[in-house]
Amino acid sequence: MFPTPIERAPRATRFTYRAALYVSLAVWLLPMAGVALTSVRSIDDLNRGNLWGWPSEFRLVENYTAVFADTRMAQFILNSVLITVPAVAGAVALACMAGFALAKFRFRGNLALFVIFIAGNLVPFQILMIPVRNLTIEIGIYDTRWALILFHAAFQTGFCTLFMRNFIKQLPDDMLDAARNDGLSEFQIFRHIVLPLVRPAIAAIAALTFTFVWNDYFWSLVLVQSDDVRPLTAGLQSLRGMWLASWHLISAGSIVAAIPPVLIFFFMQQHFIAGLTSGTPND
C-alpha cells in the first residue's frame, strides 16, 4: 500500500492524521456548508451581514416551504424525473444490446463502430446544438420532454455502450458456446444469460448516467423553454431573476436541486465509483 499505512506510525502521527482529515474535509466542503447554513437563515441575517455566525433564528421549514409554495419548483422536479428516468432507461437498454453485439460477435466494422461511439461521446456537444434544435422543431417535439429524453438517451448511449461492451467482453466465450450447443438462440442467450450477469454493470452505468442527465443544464436551455417541461437546473437559474438577492431562497433551491443526485450517489456509491473509474485498468 502506498503511502505507508498510518497504522505503522506512532500514536501522535495517527492522531494528527485524523485531525487533518477532518479539517481538510471541512475546508473542502466549506462552500456547501455555507449554502446549507444560509438556506435556514432569515432574510434579516443576510441584511445584517450575519453570514458566517450562528443563525439568529432557524427558518428551515419556512424557507423550504417558500421555495415550493411560491415557485414551480415541484413542477421542475417532476419534469426532471420524467426526463431523466426514461432517458437513462433508454440509454442503458440500447447500450446493453449494442454492447453485447460489439463484444461477442465478429463482423466487419465492429471496431470502427466502437470507435465512433467513443469519439461521438468526446465531442464538445455544443457543436450539435443548432442541428439538434432544428431537428426537434421539424419533428414537432421542441419544447416537450421528448426532445430532452431522446437527445439524452442518444448521447449517453455512446458512453454506456463503451462501458457495457467492455464488461460483456469479460464474460467467458465458453459459457455462451455451451448455451448455443444446448440449442439456445442468440436472443435467448442475451436475455437469459448475459443480462442477468451484467446487472452490476447496469447499476453502475444507470447511477452515473442518472447524475449526468439530471445535472444537464445546456440542453435544458436549448431544447425546451416553457416552465411546464423545464427541468430543475434550468428552472433554478430562471428563479434567480425572481429571487434577486434572496440568497436564503436561492440556497434552499440549490440544496433541493442537489439532493436527488447526492442520494443516488450515497445509496449506490460502489456502483457509482465503479462506473466513474471504468476507463482505468484496475477494475
Added chain:
Amino acid sequence: MTGASAPGSSSSISAWWWRHQRTLTPLILLAPACLLFAIFVIIPIGMSLSLSLYDWDGVGPKTWVGFGNFAELFGDPVFFTALKNNLLWLLIYLAAPMLGLLLALFLNQGVRGIRPIRALFLMPFVVSQVVIGLIFAWFLNPEFGLLNPLLAKLGLGPVAPLENERWAILAVIAAGLWPQTAYCMVLYLTGLTGMRPELIESARLDGARDHTLLWHVVLPQLRPVTFIAAMVCVVSALRSFDLVMIMTAGGPYNSTNVLAYYMYEQTFLSLRYGYAAAIAAVLFGLMACCVAFFLWRLLARERG
C-alpha cells in the same frame, strides 16, 4: 390448402432464421443504438460543419459564403478572447490531476471511517454545475457574499473578482476546478487501490524512501490513470459553458467568454447561425487536435 401452406412457410422462415441468426442478431441489436446515435450525434456534427460555410438567420434561406465566417472570426476580438479563455481553462484544468493525486495520496489510508470521508470529498462532482456556479457566484458576491466577511476577519480588503475584467475568468475556472479535482481524486484512489503491493513492499525493503517510491514505482504504475484524468479534463475544459452562463454570462465586457458560450450568444442573441456554426467548428477542431495528440501518445507508448 392455405391452412397447410401457412405453417409450412412459417417453418421455412424459422429455419431460415435459425441458419442466419448468428449474423442477423448483432445487426438487430445494434440497429436502434446506431440509428439514434447517428440521428442525434453523428449526422448533426456534419450538418454543423457544413452550416459553418453559410450565412443563415435561422429562418430564411441560407447564403453560401465559403470560408467567409472563418475569415470574419480572424478579425473578431471577442472570438480571440473566447479562444484564449478556453486555452487558459484547459491549462488550469490540467492542475486537477495533480491536485487529485495529492488528495488521493492523502486519503489512501485504511483508517476507520475513511469510506464516508472519501465519498464526501467527491460531493462537489456529484452536484450540478448550476449549483456549483450559484454557490460560487454568491460566495464571491461583494455585497452578500461569504468571501469578504471571511477576508475581513483576516484583515484583508473587500474584493469583487467577478466584476473585474482580469480576475473574473480565473474565478470562474477556479469554481470548475473544485469538482474536477474531486473527480480526478476518485480516479487516482481506484488506481492506488489496484496497484501491485509486492512491488512497493520490495522497494521498501530495499530502503527506498516514500518520495523515491512515488516517483519511480507508484507514478509509472498510475500512468494509465493519469492519461484518462488528463483526457477527461481536456474534454470538460473545452465543453465549459454552465459556469460561465451562471456566474458571469460572459461579462464583464466579454472577458469571461468561452467558445461554447460565444456560439450560444451568436445563435440566440444575434441570430447568426452560420457564424455560430463556424465557432463550433473551431471548438471541434481543437477537440480533434487534443484527441489526436492523446492517441499519438498512446500509440507511441505502446510501441515502446
